[in-house]
Amino acid sequence: MSNELTAHELMDQELVATLKERLDSNRKALHDLREVTKQLELINRKLQESEALKSHFLSNIRNEINNPLTSIMGLSRQLISKPETSENVSIVGPMIYMEAFNLDFQLQNIFIAAELEAGEASPSYSKVDVAGVVDTVLDLQIHQISQKNISVTKLTPESLYFVTDAQKLQIMLLNLLANAIEFTSDGSKVEIVAEQRDGGISLVVKDTGIGIDPDKQARVFDRFHQLDAGTTKKHRGHGLGLSISKALAEMLEGKISLSSAPGEGCTVELFLPEPSVEVNITSQDSNVFLFDEPEEF
Amino acid sequence: MIQESPQPELKHYLYPGALFVDSRPHLVTTVLGSCVAVCLWDSVQKVGGINHYLLPLWNGEGLSTPKYGNIAIEKLISGMLDLGCKKKYLVAKLFGGAALWQNQHGLLRVGDRNASLAQDILKEHNIPIVASDLLGEQGRKIIYNTETGAVLLRRHRSRVIDPNE
Numbered sequence: 001m002s003n004e005l006t007a008h009e010l011m012d013q014e015l016v017a018t019l020k021e022r023l024d025s026n027r028k029a030l031h032d033l034r035e036v037t038k039q040l041e042l043i044n045r046k047l048q049e050s051e052a053l054k055s056h057f058l059s060n061i062r063n064e065i066n067n068p069l070t071s072i073m074g075l076s077r078q079l080i081s082k083p084e085t086s087e088n089v090s091i092v093g094p095m096i097y098m099e100a101f102n103l104d105f106q107l108q109n110i111f112i113a114a115e116l117e118a119g120e121a122s123p124s125y126s127k128v129d130v131a132g133v134v135d136t137v138l139d140l141q142i143h144q145i146s147q148k149n150i151s152v153t154k155l156t157p158e159s160l161y162f163v164t165d166a167q168k169l170q171i172m173l174l175n176l177l178a179n180a181i182e183f184t185s186d187g188s189k190v191e192i193v194a195e196q197r198d199g200g201i202s203l204v205v206k207d208t209g210i211g212i213d214p215d216k217q218a219r220v221f222d223r224f225h226q227l228d229a230g231t232t233k234k235h236r237g238h239g240l241g242l243s244i245s246k247a248l249a250e251m252l253e254g255k256i257s258l259s260s261a262p263g264e265g266c267t268v269e270l271f272l273p274e275p276s277v278e279v280n281i282t283s284q285d286s287n288v289f290l291f292d293e294p295e296e297f
Numbered sequence: 298m299i300q301e302s303p304q305p306e307l308k309h310y311l312y313p314g315a316l317f318v319d320s321r322p323h324l325v326t327t328v329l330g331s332c333v334a335v336c337l338w339d340s341v342q343k344v345g346g347i348n349h350y351l352l353p354l355w356n357g358e359g360l361s362t363p364k365y366g367n368i369a370i371e372k373l374i375s376g377m378l379d380l381g382c383k384k385k386y387l388v389a390k391l392f393g394g395a396a397l398w399q400n401q402h403g404l405l406r407v408g409d410r411n412a413s414l415a416q417d418i419l420k421e422h423n424i425p426i427v428a429s430d431l432l433g434e435q436g437r438k439i440i441y442n443t444e445t446g447a448v449l450l451r452r453h454r455s456r457v458i459d460p461n462e
Contacts, residue, residue: 046357119316119348119363119372223360247360251314291438291451297390297428 046222053224053239061110068103072096098143105178109240112171113223116247123165123252125275130160130169130201134194137173141181149187156194162201164272168248172256175241176205176268183209183266200254200273208265217258221246245270305444311349314364318346318376322444329393329437331408335370335415336390336439337424338446339382345443346380348373352407353414366414374422389419390448391429392439408432 075096082088115121134156138145145152180190184207191206212220219225226239242256249256254272305322313332317325327334327349338345348369355365363369377387394412412431419426428448430437436453 043354043356047355050357050361113360116360116362117368119314119369122310122312122315218358221359222357243359247362247364250364251312291453294440294449294451295430297392297430297448297450 050223053222057224057239064106065103068099068106071099072103075099094143098147101140101143105174108171109175109244112244112248113240116244116251121248121251123168123275125163125165127161128164128166128169130162130164130194130203131156131158133166133170133173134192134203137170137177138192140174141177144178144181145190148181148184150181150184151189153189153191155192157196160194160196160201162196162272163275164201165252168252169272172245172248172270173203173205175245176203176270179241179268180205180207180209180266183207185209198271198273200271203270203272204267205270206265206267211262211264211266212258212260213262214260217260220258221256305442311347313349313351314362316346316348316363316369316372316376318373318380319443320344320380322442325441325443327439327441329439330395331393331406331411333366333391333393333408333411333415333431334439334441335373335419336392336441336446336448337373337377337387338390338443339377339380339386340388340446341386342380342382343444343446344377344380344382345441345446346373346377347441347443350411353410366411367418370415370418374424384422384424387424388427388446389415389424390446391415391419391426391431392437392448392450394431395433395435395437 075092079088079092079096112121134154138152138154177190177192184190188208190208191204193202193204193206195202221242222239223243224239225243246256249270249272252272253276254270256268256270258266258268260266305324307319307321307323309317309319309323309325311317311325311327311334313327317323322343323345325345325347327347329349332349332351334347334349336345336347348363350366350369351364353366355361355368361368363372374384374387378384391412394408396406396408409432416426430450438451438453440449442448
């Protein structure tokens with residue numbers, strides 16, 4: 001009899017324990033579900049914003065492309081009408097170049113963004129003269145730099161060779177430098193530092209411009225996102241530069257990080273590691289010893 | 298009659314986050330860890346396309362690239378349709394989604410989520426999955442013949458972390 005009771009009691013205890021366990025796991029599931037729903041709402045909002053920005057971009061593109069083109073047409077007509085004045089050439093020539101450069105730069109960014117979103121971009125690795133790429137990028141921006149009277153300090157080793165994608169490196173650096181120049185006031189300083197460290201290369205672009213609010217820093221990498229948007233925006237461009245640079249850096253297994261405070265300028269670091277993919281990986285037989293015998297599907 | 302060459306001459310290495318669709322026969326190689334590759338093949342036109350995504354869903358950050366499964370699969374399907382393929386003739390093969398590290402955080406491991414996303418989206422599109430090799434703990438290297446739809450798979454011997462992680 002007493003034995004039976006104990007057995008009953010045991011069963012009751014087990015039952016209670018099981019019930020408690022189930023209730024707990026239910027509560028946990030409910031909690032997880034709430035968390036997931038919250039995340040979902042957040043993502044949904046971001047996606048809606050992104051779509052809105054994309055349509056905004058399509059209407060904006062008119063200004064961004066038409067304005068420089070109109071300037072180029074007007075300025076070159078001026079040249080044609082008075083070809084005899086060399087003075088004219090020395091003033092109007094650089095203006096045409098600047099407008100054309102900007103247009104080319106914006107278009108290049110749009111095409112690269114399209115290529116990245118289509119999944120058609122892929123890295124092509126080679127041994128790259130990094131210091132040379134820095135020089136090229138500075139050279140490309142020389143007119144903007146001198147127009148805003150910005151003093152650029154370049155700290156790169158005399159020779160810095162690294163296996164990476166030269167073209168993508170140049171696009172990233174050009175965007176970082178263009179941002180630094182755009183958001184730095186006239187007569188200020190911009191610094192570029194390139195060095196080899198931690199098995200990779202680090203490229204830092206530092207400006208003394210308006211800086212970015214810490215809670216807005218994550219958003220600057222979103223496509224079409226400009227902190228200063230709308231019809232009254234002071235800065236040109238589509239808000240593609242950083243999102244492209246981030247996607248390109250990730251493609252090369254690297255990353256871009258940003259540190260800034262309002263009014264204290266902005267420091268952007270691009271870090272690229274030594275590529276882990278073998279340069280000759282396209283050969284089918286590479287690494288065969290690491291893999292088991294093939295199976296067919 | 299001249300016998301057809303058994304293997305396409307054109308070769309392509311598919312990087313993580315990229316997409317490949319081409320009407321010409323190719324041998325496409327890619328290496329997968331927790332990433333998933335969807336191989337689509339048109340059984341009538343004998344052409345194929347493949348993607349290689351790292352994460353299941355795009356959350357609105359950065360660019361909407363085929364690094365994310367929901368973008369990569371939709372873009373692959375529309376890429377195939379752009380080649381003139383008919384959806385009813387498309388078949389899919391899925392690979393990857395391994396768990397290369399134990400004790401991963403999150404509600405589910407990323408490999409699992411990558412794999413189930415492909416199954417869900419393909420089901421929505423009514424594209425049958427005719428073969429798959431998913432999950433597990435080993436990386437995989439696949440060579441996809443876009444002309445025959447055949448996939449040659451080699452399993453990584455050890456649980457070594459592969460390049461796309």
